Amino acid sequence: MKEASxxxxxxxxxxxxxxxxxxxxxxxxxxYLIFIMxxxxxxxxxxxxxxxxxxxxxxxxxxxxxxMGSEWVGFSHFSRxxxxxxxxxxxxxxxxxxxxxxxxxxxxxxLLAFLLNRIMSSRIKQKIQxxxxxxxxxxxxxxxxxxxxLLSPTGMLNMLxxxxxxxxxxxxxxxxxxxxxxxxxxxxxxxxxxxxxLSNASKDLKEAAxxxxxxxxxxxxxxxxxxxxxxxxxxxxxxxxxxxxxxFEKAYALQTDLNLNSSEIIATYVxxxxxxxxxxxxxxxxxxxxxxxxxxxLISMNTxxxxxxxxxxx
Numbered sequence: 001m002k003e004a005s006x007x008x009x010x011x012x013x014x015x016x017x018x019x020x021x022x023x024x025x026x027x028x029x030x031x032y033l034i035f036i037m038x039x040x041x042x043x044x045x046x047x048x049x050x051x052x053x054x055x056x057x058x059x060x061x062x063x064x065x066x067x068m069g070s071e072w073v074g075f076s077h078f079s080r081x082x083x084x085x086x087x088x089x090x091x092x093x094x095x096x097x098x099x100x101x102x103x104x105x106x107x108x109x110x111l112l113a114f115l116l117n118r119i120m121s122s123r124i125k126q127k128i129q130x131x132x133x134x135x136x137x138x139x140x141x142x143x144x145x146x147x148x149x150l151l152s153p154t155g156m157l158n159m160l161x162x163x164x165x166x167x168x169x170x171x172x173x174x175x176x177x178x179x180x181x182x183x184x185x186x187x188x189x190x191x192x193x194x195x196x197x198l199s200n201a202s203k204d205l206k207e208a209a210x211x212x213x214x215x216x217x218x219x220x221x222x223x224x225x226x227x228x229x230x231x232x233x234x235x236x237x238x239x240x241x242x243x244x245x246x247x248f249e250k251a252y253a254l255q256t257d258l259n260l261n262s263s264e265i266i267a268t269y270v271x272x273x274x275x276x277x278x279x280x281x282x283x284x285x286x287x288x289x290x291x292x293x294x295x296x297x298l299i300s301m302n303t304x305x306x307x308x309x310x311x312x313x314x
Contacts, residue, residue: 057285070281077285094265094290097251098243101179106239108187110232113194114220117201129195132188144253147181169258178254178263182247193235194228201227233305241298244290266290 025032052067057077059070081087112132119125135143150156151167158164167173205223214222248267255263266286274283 054284054288056281057288059281061280061284063280073281077282078289080282081286081289089261090264090266090269093262094244094246094267097175097178097246097265100175101182101246102239102243104179105183105187106236108183109190110194110228112187112191113198113228114224116191116195117198117224118216129188132191134188135185136189138185140247140249141253143181143185144250147177147254151177168254168256171259171262174254174259174262178250182250193231197228197231198224237298237302237305240301241294243297244294 055067056070058072058074059067060073061067061070116125116129119128138146148168152158153164153166157167167177201224206219209219209223244266246265246267248271251263251265252268252271255268267290270283270287270290273279273286
């Protein structure tokens with residue numbers, strides 16, 4: 001009886017708090033409007049209104065006539081892209097770059113966070129983190145310039161190997177160069193979220209595991225992994241959702257005439273067709289196709305993870 005009355009009183013107390021909050025918001029709506037309006041306007045102006053631009057994908061867009069004055073062509077741009085002889089090459093180049101980048105790049109910050117968590121000295125840990133985080137603040141163009149210098153026929157890598165290869169002209173080397181440079185630049189910064197999640201791992205359980213004779217792998221599996229599991233799943237779902245969003249700037253900056261077979265992806269193709277050739281409607285259709293694939297992959301992966309993780313997803 002006491003427990004029933006207690007739960008009933010808790011429910012009434014919760015309803016009373018909600019009612020009081022609603023009354024307060026109704027009385028002071030001007031205050032909430034002042035704080036919410038700037039964010040709402042920025043979201044509408046820069047997020048939702050530009051979505052109207054996808055109409056260009058269904059027209060033979062003419063900048064002078066505008067979207068409404070341009071000729072309506074329906075899905076002809078999509079049919080043109082899908083029937084193009086180079087469609088599969090661009091799609092496979094994008095998928096290979098994204099999938100291999102995900103397979104090699106996604107575990108790197110997690111492993112780095114586990115390694116950083118083993119360092120007991122806070123001073124040494126901070127210095128190592130500083131070194132690992134620094135590449136993230138290097139501009140993509142500067143990074144590509146460094147990569148080109150290091151991999152040139154007279155660069156450091158050829159000096160170490162005693163060769164004179166021009167790696168930037170090799171189509172088979174482009175994917176490795178792109179992924180490896182991306183891991184070097186972003187793994188340290190990406191490890192921050194996992195390092196923060198590891199701080200929630202129970203130190204008592206870790207000490208108990210050490211006393212029981214658990215090795216490092218067993219400690220990670222029993223104590224540290226459960227602390228970051230949900231974070232890893234969310235990050236993985238978001239990464240899969242962006243699997244087609246390969247960085248255009250880096251791919252374009254590392255691209256040469258001799259490695260086009262591997263470096264020409266959908267993003268660079270959209271840039272060339274849209275801004276260089278002026279085929280705005282076609283380039284918008286290709287970009288929209290790319291976005292649709294991202295959305296489908298995001299929803300599919302979230303559904304799969306929910307089924308495998310007791311209904312937990314994004």
